[in-house]
Amino acid sequence: MLINGHSGDSVAVLDRGLQYGDGVFETIAFIHGKAPLWDRHMARLSAGCMALALPRQDADRLAHEARQLLHSDDALSGRHVVKIIITRGVHGSAYFPREGDATRILYIRDWPQRAQQPGFEGIVLHCCQTRLATGSPLAGLKTLNRLEQVIAAAEIGKAGFQDGLLCDADGFMVEALMSNLFWLKQGVLYTPLLDRCGVSGVMRAEVIEQAEHFGMRVREVRETPEMLMSAQAMFLSNALGLTAVREFSGRRMDVDAVPLKIRNAIQQLLS
Amino acid sequence: MLINGHSGDSVAVLDRGLQYGDGVFETIAFIHGKAPLWDRHMARLSAGCMALALPRQDADRLAHEARQLLHSDDALSGRHVVKIIITRGVHGSAYFPREGDATRILYIRDWPQRAQQPGFEGIVLHCCQTRLATGSPLAGLKTLNRLEQVIAAAEIGKAGFQDGLLCDADGFMVEALMSNLFWLKQGVLYTPLLDRCGVSGVMRAEVIEQAEHFGMRVREVRETPEMLMSAQAMFLSNALGLTAVREFSGRRMDVDAVPLKIRNAIQQLLS
Numbered sequence: 001m002l003i004n005g006h007s008g009d010s011v012a013v014l015d016r017g018l019q020y021g022d023g024v025f026e027t028i029a030f031i032h033g034k035a036p037l038w039d040r041h042m043a044r045l046s047a048g049c050m051a052l053a054l055p056r057q058d059a060d061r062l063a064h065e066a067r068q069l070l071h072s073d074d075a076l077s078g079r080h081v082v083k084i085i086i087t088r089g090v091h092g093s094a095y096f097p098r099e100g101d102a103t104r105i106l107y108i109r110d111w112p113q114r115a116q117q118p119g120f121e122g123i124v125l126h127c128c129q130t131r132l133a134t135g136s137p138l139a140g141l142k143t144l145n146r147l148e149q150v151i152a153a154a155e156i157g158k159a160g161f162q163d164g165l166l167c168d169a170d171g172f173m174v175e176a177l178m179s180n181l182f183w184l185k186q187g188v189l190y191t192p193l194l195d196r197c198g199v200s201g202v203m204r205a206e207v208i209e210q211a212e213h214f215g216m217r218v219r220e221v222r223e224t225p226e227m228l229m230s231a232q233a234m235f236l237s238n239a240l241g242l243t244a245v246r247e248f249s250g251r252r253m254d255v256d257a258v259p260l261k262i263r264n265a266i267q268q269l270l271s
Numbered sequence: 272m273l274i275n276g277h278s279g280d281s282v283a284v285l286d287r288g289l290q291y292g293d294g295v296f297e298t299i300a301f302i303h304g305k306a307p308l309w310d311r312h313m314a315r316l317s318a319g320c321m322a323l324a325l326p327r328q329d330a331d332r333l334a335h336e337a338r339q340l341l342h343s344d345d346a347l348s349g350r351h352v353v354k355i356i357i358t359r360g361v362h363g364s365a366y367f368p369r370e371g372d373a374t375r376i377l378y379i380r381d382w383p384q385r386a387q388q389p390g391f392e393g394i395v396l397h398c399c400q401t402r403l404a405t406g407s408p409l410a411g412l413k414t415l416n417r418l419e420q421v422i423a424a425a426e427i428g429k430a431g432f433q434d435g436l437l438c439d440a441d442g443f444m445v446e447a448l449m450s451n452l453f454w455l456k457q458g459v460l461y462t463p464l465l466d467r468c469g470v471s472g473v474m475r476a477e478v479i480e481q482a483e484h485f486g487m488r489v490r491e492v493r494e495t496p497e498m499l500m501s502a503q504a505m506f507l508s509n510a511l512g513l514t515a516v517r518e519f520s521g522r523r524m525d526v527d528a529v530p531l532k533i534r535n536a537i538q539q540l541l542s
Contacts, residue, residue, distance in 0.1 A: 001284060010281040011289060013272060013356070013376055018282060020417035021292030052418070053425055085284070088421075094383075095417065095424035095448060105284055112365075133404035133468060135440020137422050145416035146291035146366065147323070150359075151408050153366035154324055169406020169467070177366060196440070197404060 001107040002065050015103055017087030020095065021144035023103075024048035025085045029111075029240050029270060030066070033076035036269045037239060038063070040202035045086065048141045054088055055102045065106050073108050079270075081109040081240065087144065112240065120263065122246030122255040125176065125234070126161035127225060128152050132197045134168040140200040152177055163236065165225060165248070168197050172222045179238035180204035183231040184257060190227070193220045203237040203266070210265045225249065233257035242266050272378040273336050286374055288358030291366065292415035294373075295319035296356045298380075300511050300541060301337070304347035307540045308510060309334070311473035316357065319412045325359055326373045336377050344379050350541075352380040352511065358415065383511065391534065393517030393526040396447065396505070397432035398496060399423050403468045405439040411471040423448055434507065436496060436519070439468050443493045450509035451475035454502040455528060461498070464491045474508040474537070481536045496520065504528035513537050 001009050016022035026041045035041070042059040049056055066082045069075075084106050091100030130152040138145065148166075156164040156177060163176050173192045175181055180201040182191045189211050194200050211218050221227075225248075228234060234245040235258045242263060244255040272280050287293035297312045306312070313330040320327055337353045340346075355377050362371030401423040409416065419437075427435040427448060434447050444463045446452055451472040453462045460482050465471050482489050492498075496519075499505060505516040506529045513534060515526040 003284070009285075010283050012281050013274070013378070014280075015289070016421070018286070018289045018356070018358075018415070019296075020421050021415055022418060022421050025290075052422065085289070087289075092421075092424075095420040096428050097421055097425050107284070130408055131406055133407035133409075135402055136404035136419070137401055138404075138418055143418055144289070144292055145418045147293060147409055147414050147416045148407070149366040150287070150291050150293050150363075150368055151323065154368050157367050 001105070002069060004101075004104050005065065011087070011103055011105070012090060014090045015087055016089065016092055016097070017085065017103060017144055021146075022052070022097065023054065023085060023087030023144045024052065024142055025083060025144060026142065027109075027239055028066070028082045028084065030070060030075070030080045030082055031270055032078065033067070033070055035066070035082070037202045037206060040205055041239070044142060044200065044202060045084070048143065049086065051138075051141055052088070052143070053097065054086060057086055057102070057104070062106070069106055069108050075108060079111045081111055083107055083109055085144070120242075120244045120255060120258070122244035122253070123162045124247040125245045126156050126159050126164035127249050128155055128164040128166050130155050130166065131169045132166050132174050134170055134196045136197045139197050140194050142199050149177060163243070167225065171224050173225055174198040176236045179236035179243065181234070181236060182207060183228055183234040184259065185227070185231045188217045188219055189259070190219050190221055190223070193222050201238055203239055203241070206269070207237050207242070207262060207266065210262050211259070214259070214261045216259065241270055272376070273340060275372075275375050276336065282358070282374060282376070283361060285361045286358055287360065287363055287368070288356065288374060288415055292417075293323070293368070294325070294356060294358030294415045295323065295413055296354060296415060297413065298510055299337070299353045299355065301341060301346070301351045301353055302541055303349065304338070304341055306337070306353070308473045308477060311476055312510070315413060315471065315473060316355070319414065320357065322409075322412055323359070323414070324368065325357060328357060328373070328375070333377070340377055340379050346379060350382045352382055354378055354380055356415070391515045391526060391529070393515035393524070394433045395518040396516045397427050397430050397435035398520050399426055399435040399437050401426050401437065402440045403437050403445050405441055405467045407468045410468050411465050413470050420448060434514070438496065442495050444496055445469040447507045450507035450514065452505070452507060453478060454499055454505040455530065456498070456502045459488045459490055460530070461490050461492055461494070464493050472509055474510055474512070477540070478508050478513075478533060478537065481533050482530070485530070485532045487530065512541055
């Protein structure tokens with residue numbers, strides 16, 4: 001683990017990352033030492049830092065430090081996950097932020113087990129009771145304020161599911177617990193709008209771009225889960241890949257109806 | 272600073288307090304070694320731990336540790352602030368929480384300077400553009416997810432104000448940056464409902480109880496800032512005291528119209 005470029009594994013209690021969740025993070029797939037979605041991660045990290053007025057991060061330095069970690073962990077082959085956390089450090093007084101150096105944390109996490117990233121066997125998706133607050137100034141960003149996800153995860157775990165669909169307080173679909181949501185209906189690919197809450201996933205952007213590249217129509221919509229009852233297929237996307245949904249709310253979904261071109265393109269990207 | 276009963280000043284990067292803001296906190300006024308609102312703080316802490324399925328905290332142990340800190344800091348006289356942070360520690364896998372010992376942090380903070388707690392001279396209250404997301408499962412709780420407050424504080428600081436009124440995404444009043452909000456109109460004391468977002472302050476509960484004790488009518492309402500335009504007086508409450516508002520949105524407020532009985536009762540409580 002690297003903290004501001006030095007080996008370490010702890011942060012100050014007064015770090016605003018702990019005090020207020022005052023920071024952002026990225027969870028990045030490295031395949032044989034390379035991160036296929038690196039530029040998208042860096043763009044989102046920049047957007048997050050800008051929105052929170054955190055110091056701009058040097059992408060080259062982050063890449064160098066990620067590489068350094070992978071090298072010393074003998075992790076330059078195979079699949080690994082690098083997590084980057086940027087906090088405002090200790091700079092501020094109560095909620096009031098002050099300019100100053102960020103705390104920059106990088107470390108390697110194991111690639112999730114098959115149970116957490118089951119791919120195209122498909123999962124049964126829980127419909128969460130937990131709602132996401134809506135109209136957030138943080139909409140789209142991947143900040144350290146993730147308590148709604150923790151509450152939803154507890155609900156999903158207790159219900160015995162692997163993942164769950166999260167709606168906002170008004171009942172509109174937003175995302176899954178750890179991924180974004182896509183569904184297919186009459187040849188159109190749909191995904192929820194993320195302008196009022198939710199995390200704008202790097203793989204979501206990649207899937208949209210690939211779909212449009214293949215000539216598919218993609219629409220971002222504000223819809224309730226009702227709409228899924230007439231969907232042909234449904235899948236989840238996150239930085240580590242795609243996961244098909246084989247059942248939602250008692251309705252079986254056709255795992256094979258997930259567009260093969262998109263599926264193959266993402267598989268190729270991550271191999 | 273005490274961490275799980277031992278002297279320290281840092282936490283693991285993997286602590287979920289940092290990773291997700293997975294925890295709660297309290298900021299407690301100690302006057303000559305005693306915390307007048309201790310029971311209310313402990314009740315809210317318990318409610319927060321229960322809502323997040325964090326381990327129940329032993330109030331006696333917390334009181335003992337707070338006293339230990341005050342003693343060793345020679346802070347058993349005068350006014351001091353003890354901050355308590357409870358996180359889920361490292362127990363979980365990604366967002367999924369697991370049972371295990373919490374991380375328990377206590378430390379002493381200086382009592383805010385007069386500028387931050389100006390009392391009955393009154394402040395000019397900014398009307399924040401930053402909105403609070405609404406319909407949160409965390410409504411009322413004092414969790415470590417406080418990034419909306421950080422963004423609002425940056426706005427308030429930039430605009431040159433000391434505090435600001437925060438509305439929810441639908442435009443209804445919720446609270447001020449670091450305090451709850453009360454206003455007086457035709458003999459009735461009003462305060463915003465906190466069922467969809469906001470922090471349910473310990474001093475807010477105390478003010479409501481005192482007001483009712485003095486025979487005043489108190490109403491919790493969902494109203495836009497428009498209603499303040501016809502208010503006679505307005506004040507803010509937090510664990511450290513009351514602060515009158517002398518101006519809001521260009522309208523002068525009568526600082527002396529804040530009910531003297533409430534003002535005196537709180538002043539007495541904190542002396």
